[in-house]
Amino acid sequence: MGLTAAPPPDVTEALTRALVARAANGDAAAFAELIEGQYDRIYRTAWRWCGHRDDAEDIAQEVCVKIGQGIARFDGRSAFSSWVYRITLNAVRDWQRAGARRGRHADAYAEVAPKEAAADQEAAVTSSQLWDAVRSLPEKQRDAVLLVYAEELSHAEAATIMGIREATVSFHVHEARKTLRGLL
Template identity: 55%
Template sequence: MAMVLDDGDTADAELIGRARNGDRAAFGALVERYYDFVRRVAWRWSGSRADAEDIAQEVCVRIGRSIRSYQGNGAFTTWLYAMTLNAVRDMARKNARETAKAQAYGAELLTVAEADGMTDEASETLWHCVRALPDRQRDAVLLVYGEGLTHAGAAAAMAISEATVSWHIHEAKKRLKVLMRQAGEV
């Protein structure tokens, strides 16, 4: 069942047809019309508002890539449900891979911390605090301190500039000091 708004907005079928033909304004209107719907579905399935926002943005990109292939056999919302649930599953798989990677890096970081004379408890606290860092900061710290890469090497691995890696490391150090202080380790 296609959604038609009461305020005189163009019907979905017309917007979809125009968007399929490359009309950016029609595509923008579709995204605007359904963005909250996609975000709500993503939030229900992911349980995370931040992930739901990322998923909604990814779905918008996917709509742009595949609107021309939309056949219109079913409701547009059904197509969006399928696309959104696929994006949720993709995010869950990505998060599982990232968690496994972080745990592997964490084992290395703990080994390095133990070699530096830290107690097991302090090492565990440090790793817990590193896991609490935002993704990019955590990755930069683990690549530079856990893997022993230079900032340039970490930049290549993360596909960002060396200056950005340095900034992430700087911000991570500030945040780690606060987190370690809160944990009673500093």
């Protein structure tokens, strides 16, 4: 009662295109709705890439500003969400080039607290170590792994976002697995 299924993807995409068009013409409410629909994904992606909440918040805010600055130039050749991912990835790379490794080593997925059960602590440490290792991979491998495994995108979707062929994504994932076996 009162629950409805999510609209089919083509309806959702049409709604997004309409919001983008309105936002590109200066409609602040449409822009706010677009950002509201994307913010959690932007933040989550930034957090997975950098591993620190404060930095992820800064990156997410920067991405929102960049979306606002570039919305009028969005040409619709790709899905809006793919465009947002690309902006997010570029913002993370900019952050990394500006000195991302400031000595912070925060857990990306879980903080181990004394009140947690021992099994939960072990899982959190293992997960943290895995994602720390993923973040240490070469850029293309890291991006491919995070898009495919953390964001649960297909290799084709990851290829679109990364601007490379699907087979190349598969290669980067394969190479990352080999590297991670050696690191862990």
